[in-house]
Amino acid sequence: TNLASGEALIxxxxxxxxxxxxxxxxxxxxxxxxxxxxYNGNLPQILKKSGLPxxxxxxxxxxxxxxxxxxxxxxxxxxxSQVLVHMPPDxxxxxxxxxxxxxxxxxxxxxxxxxxEGLLVYGIGDGGGxxxxxxxxxxxxxxSLAGSPRxxxxxxxxxxxxxxxxRDKLPAYSGELYLEKHQGTYTTQAANKxxxxxxxxxxxxxxxxxxLAWQKGRAYPQDKLDAWWxxxxxxxxxxxxxxxxxxxxxxxxxxRYEIISHEINAECDAVMRFLSGGExxxxxxxxxxxxxxxxxxxxxxxxxxxxxxxxxxxxxxxxQNELDFGEDNIENEFIRVRFSxxxxxxxxxxxxxxxxxAENQLNTLRLYRDKWLFYNAWDIDWKYFTKPSKVLKAYxxxxxxxxxxxxxxxxxxxxxxxxxxxxxxxxxxPIIYFKTNCDFHETFKMLRADFDLSIHSPFVTCxxxxxxxxxxxxxxxxxxxxxxxxxxxxxxxxSDGVRGASLLNxxxxxxxxxxxxxxxxxxxxxxxxxxxxxxxxxSFTYALFLHQGGCGTETVMHSYHLNxxxxxxxxxxxxxxxxxxxxxxxxxxxxxRAHNADGIIxxxxxxxxxxxxxxxxxxFPHYEAIETNLMENExxxxxxxxxxxxxxxxxxxxxx
Numbered sequence: 330t331n332l333a334s335g336e337a338l339i340x341x342x343x344x345x346x347x348x349x350x351x352x353x354x355x356x357x358x359x360x361x362x363x364x365x366x367x368y369n370g371n372l373p374q375i376l377k378k379s380g381l382p383x384x385x386x387x388x389x390x391x392x393x394x395x396x397x398x399x400x401x402x403x404x405x406x407x408x409x410s411q412v413l414v415h416m417p418p419d420x421x422x423x424x425x426x427x428x429x430x431x432x433x434x435x436x437x438x439x440x441x442x443x444x445x446e447g448l449l450v451y452g453i454g455d456g457g458g459x460x461x462x463x464x465x466x467x468x469x470x471x472x473s474l475a476g477s478p479r480x481x482x483x484x485x486x487x488x489x490x491x492x493x494x495x496r497d498k499l500p501a502y503s504g505e506l507y508l509e510k511h512q513g514t515y516t517t518q519a520a521n522k523x524x525x526x527x528x529x530x531x532x533x534x535x536x537x538x539x540x541l542a543w544q545k546g547r548a549y550p551q552d553k554l555d556a557w558w559x560x561x562x563x564x565x566x567x568x569x570x571x572x573x574x575x576x577x578x579x580x581x582x583x584x585r586y587e588i589i590s591h592e593i594n595a596e597c598d599a600v601m602r603f604l605s606g607g608e609x610x611x612x613x614x615x616x617x618x619x620x621x622x623x624x625x626x627x628x629x630x631x632x633x634x635x636x637x638x639x640x641x642x643x644x645x646x647x648x649q650n651e652l653d654f655g656e657d658n659i660e661n662e663f664i665r666v667r668f669s670x671x672x673x674x675x676x677x678x679x680x681x682x683x684x685x686x687a688e689n690q691l692n693t694l695r696l697y698r699d700k701w702l703f704y705n706a707w708d709i710d711w712k713y714f715t716k717p718s719k720v721l722k723a724y725x726x727x728x729x730x731x732x733x734x735x736x737x738x739x740x741x742x743x744x745x746x747x748x749x750x751x752x753x754x755x756x757x758x759p760i761i762y763f764k765t766n767c768d769f770h771e772t773f774k775m776l777r778a779d780f781d782l783s784i785h786s787p788f789v790t791c792x793x794x795x796x797x798x799x800x801x802x803x804x805x806x807x808x809x810x811x812x813x814x815x816x817x818x819x820x821x822x823x824s825d826g827v828r829g830a831s832l833l834n835x836x837x838x839x840x841x842x843x844x845x846x847x848x849x850x851x852x853x854x855x856x857x858x859x860x861x862x863x864x865x866x867x868s869f870t871y872a873l874f875l876h877q878g879g880c881g882t883e884t885v886m887h888s889y890h891l892n893x894x895x896x897x898x899x900x901x902x903x904x905x906x907x908x909x910x911x912x913x914x915x916x917x918x919x920x921x922r923a924h925n926a927d928g929i930i931x932x933x934x935x936x937x938x939x940x941x942x943x944x945x946x947x948x949f950p951h952y953e954a955i956e957t958n959l960m961e962n963e964x965x966x967x968x969x970x971x972x973x974x975x976x977x978x979x980x981x982x983x984x985x
Contacts, residue, residue, distance in 0.1 A: 330368050331515065331816040332522065332838055333565045335794030335979075336530045336919055337374065339959050340558050341565070342379040343924070346960065359383045359486060360412075363422035363454065363566060366707075367508035367816070370798045373406030374979055378959040383489040384412045385448070390420035392509040393711075394811035398500075400447065401440040401492060401701060405503040407938070408803065408977035409794050413493055417448040426451035426460070426467045428477045437477040444495040448488050449480065462504030502653055505798060511707040512814035515839030516775075516850040517572030518579055519707075523836035524586030525570055528561045530893050531593045534615040537638060537920040538600045538896075541907055541927055544949060546645075547603050549922050550596060573706040574860045597896065598793035610643045612895040613902070617909070617917040618886040621757060622895050623733040630732030638920065639906035643897075649756040652735040652766070654728040659735045659752065664875060666752070672723030672739040674752070679759060679828075679875055686875050688845055689781035692752070692763060694721040696743060698839055699775035700765055705857040711813050713775065714841070714848075721748065733757070745770035760833075760887060762872045770864055771854040778871065780847045782830050784823050789842040790880040791817035792888060795918065795934045796881075796977040804843045814850070815840050819888035822880035831874040831884040835892050882913040885936050889916075904948065912943035915974060924961050928985040932959075935974035945969040951984035 330338060342360075349355045360381045362368075365388055377385060384404065389397040400418045403411050417424070418438035424430045433450060438447045451468060452460035460468075471480035515524075536554060543549040564582050569573040605611060614620055614635035624631045624643060628944045631643035651662040660680075667676040673690035694718040702708040711717070723739035730736075733756040741748040746769050753762040769776065788799040794818075802823070803809045815821075816838050822831040823842065832840075832847050839850030849871060850865045874887050908917055908931055919932035929949050935941050947969070956967040959981060969982060 330362070330365055330372050332525070332570050333794075334526070334818070335371065335564065336533060337529050337562060338372070338375050338386075338794060339379065341562050342375070342381065343960060344559060344562065346380070351753070352517055357381070359385060359489060361385050361485070363387050363450065366511040366571060368506040369793045369816075370407045370505035371410045371794050371796045371977065373404050374410035374964065375794070375959065376407045376412050377410045378979060380958065380960055380962070383486075383493075384414045385417070385485070386414070386506075387416055387420055387422050389416060389506055390506055392811070394509050395807050398444065399440060399502060400438050401444050402499050403496060403501045405501055407504070407798055408975060408979075411501075413489065413496060413499075415448055415472075415489065415492060417450045419449055422450045422454040424449055424451040426464045428471060428474065431471055431478045431480055440499060443498040444492055446488065446491060448485065497872065502915075505793075505877075507812060509529060509811040510562050510573070511573075511704065512839065513707050513709045513853060513855070514571035514573055515814065515816045516525055516837070517853050517855060517862055518859070519570065519836070519852055519867055519869070520583050521564070521579060521586070522838060523869065524583060524590070525564060526836055526892070528586060528589055528593070530615075531590060531819075532557055532561065533919055534896065535593055535597050535600070536615070536922075537615060537907065538597060538604070538956060540920050540922050541904065542600045542603050543922055544929075545604065547600065547629070549926070551926075552923070553596060557593060560585065560589060571707070572862065573704075574858060576861055579859055579862075598898070601896070601898035601902075602900075604902045604904070605898050607901040609899075609901060611640050611898050611900065611902050612643060613640050613898070614638065614895055615893045616886075616889040617870075618889060618913065620886075620890055620895075623755060624895065624897065626733065626897070632733070633895065636906035637701070637909035637917065640902035640904050646732060646812050649733045651756050652730050652733075652754070653800070654730065654735050654737065659728060659737050659754055661735065661754040661756055664754065664761070666754065666761060668726075668737060668752075670723075671720070672726065672741065672750075677761065677873070677875065682877075683784055684828055686828075687781070687905065688783040691780045691782070692875065693779040693781075694748070694750075695719065695777055696721065696771065697775045697777060698857070699773050699853055701773060701856075704853040706859065706862060707815055709775070711811070714813075719743065725764055734813045743771075758887075759876070760872050760874045762870060764870045765851075765868065767852065767867045768865065769852050769854070769867060772856065774854050775850065776852040778849045778851060780830070780832060780873065782823055782845050782847065784825050784828065784830060786823055786825050789847075791815060791840070791883075792819045792821070793817065795979055796936065797938065800842070802842055802844060813841060813843075819892055820884055822884050824879040826879055827874075828877050829880055831876065831880065831887070832871065833874060833888045833891050834869070834871040836869050837871065838908040882937065886913065887915065906946070906948065908945065908947040908949070910943040910945055912941055914939070914941045915943040915972070923983055928955075928983045930957075930961060931982045931984070932979065933972070933974075933982070934979045935977055938976045940976060941974045943972050943974070945972055945982065947984065949984050955983045955985060957981045957983050
């Protein structure tokens with residue numbers, strides 16, 4: 330649940346509940362994830378608003394440094410939503426069901442005095458098989474066995490409903506459930522992680538366009554969308570997306586990502602042709618933010634100004650005079666960037682105030698030793714950063730102006746590994762883009778981009794599913810040391826209140842942020858269970874946004890723009906904006922047809938962790954607006970002219 334997007338997690342629940350309802354006649358109330366590598370801080374809200382008030386895992390018992398304090402507790406998410414959690418106290422989802430296991434569970438159950446019963450999950454869980462005859466015989470004998478805790482066979486839902494009676498007596502835990510192990514899964518198998526994120530967003534983009542076309546008379550391709558979503562969701566299975574499976578899995582899933590992407594793009598092209606007419610070329614903005622974009626097409630540069638979820642024609646671009654470069658620098662109207670002979674940034678200054686953002690080097694490309702561990706693809710040495718490392722040094726560079734961009738291109742080589750990176754400034758923004766092509770051939774090495782900023786803050790703001798979370802940048806306590814690698818989606822931001830820097834990305838998840846250093850994990854090279862993991866060609870982009878004040882809506886906006894580029898079509902589309910809000914803190918994440926085809930769904934969330942309100946404007950005709958939960962079950966009428974949000978609240982609106 331760390332890697333899948335917020336919308337993908339919602340669809341996982343939707344399709345899962347739909348299956349159990351249709352096939353087994355059951356309305357599921359439990360989220361059963363025994364063996365997942367940590368749980369994001371917004372999962373309680375997603376579960377609760379999806380009709381899953383109960384959550385089971387055992388994985389936090391695998392913590393390597395700090396024992397997780399509870400086995401039954403109330404978990405509070407970043408918005409305040411609560412779900413009831415139980416971690417079976419035998420700390421195992423493969424329990425033998427023996428008297429030794431039940432005694433260990435009873436002795437290990439920290440909340441035994443508050444809630445007298447615990448769950449024993451016995452049988453063969455890894456690889457399937459379930460309880461065998463011996464397991465069942467052992468359990469049945471312990472229904473009444475002298476000197477052994479009493480074991481009562483029953484269903485998990487019955488257990489949770491009994492546990493719920495003791496909810497008020499149970500401890501509470503707030504924020505993410507961070508697993509102090511398997512942090513390498515944030516990075517291993519980079520191609521799959523890139524394919525996953527691009528497909529997640531491509532499906533959301535397509536749904537928005539299909540909704541507009543449906544309103545104009547085109548059939549909504551629900552069956553196709555369901556098939557694509559289900560396959561993308563399938564590959565989020567552990568061990569596929571985490572990067573801890575065998576070679577064949579990645580050969581096949583990478584090929585399928587390519588095919589799925591091609592099919593989605595073909596459907597997108599067909600929808601755009603249906604919507605467009607006339608001459609010229611138009612662009613579609615699939616984000617919740619106004620944007621100005623430069624587009625290169627047929628060796629010529631154009632630009633477009635686009636409203637949220639809106640269309641605009643491409644305009645010819647006039648020469649840009651604000652760009653310049655020298656032997657060791659590039660600059661635009663907003664920032665001046667200076668490089669060392671080896672390729673690192675040694676100075677990044679915002680021209681408005683003359684502030685220097687580089688304390689030491691920025692964007693140092695460094696190969697760290699990534700030694701063999703038993704769980705090789707899963708784990709990273711928690712003290713890797715104290716070991717000798719190798720800084721990649723550019724052997725050649727060139728600088729040039731290309732339309733609205735000024736570029737410094739650097740060339741690197743290490744053994745058989747080659748890397749070409751363009752540091753790019755666009756004319757209209759204080760962002761340095763690092764467009765990277767790497768042919769990676771290392772073993773037991775980890776490639777990272779390190780940024781030593783002149784910004785010091787006790788916490789870093791990290792983008793997660795439909796919200797953000799603050800984590801400590803300290804490295805003193807046992808908990809801080811254990812969180813040596815953290816997971817984030819589109820950005821991490823280090824701000825001191827006066828100014829800050831956001832490191833944006835479009836396909837990466839693993840970060841280390843301690844002190845004033847942001848370190849982005851780019852590629853790994855384990856040998857087990859896939860001896861070829863991450864070897865080969867990769868293309869990815871990350872970017873450094875230099876800003877004033879704290880982390881705010883501009884960071885969120887730029888992170889979406891990097892992840893969701895504009896979509897082009899021949900002809901003109903006479904739609905200014907499908908939907909937008911008058912408050913940039915409120916993000917419109919999803920536009921789609923309702924599951925039961927009786928309306929249009931818009932999903933929004935508050936992005937800044939503060940109470941907020943907005944007016945939702947839309948071109949979609951409707952006679953009623955209804956708030957629903959995440960499963961689109963109706964809750965009641967709502968006035969979209971006055972939408973109020975609590976911090977990080979996700980709100981789903983159905984237009985009928």
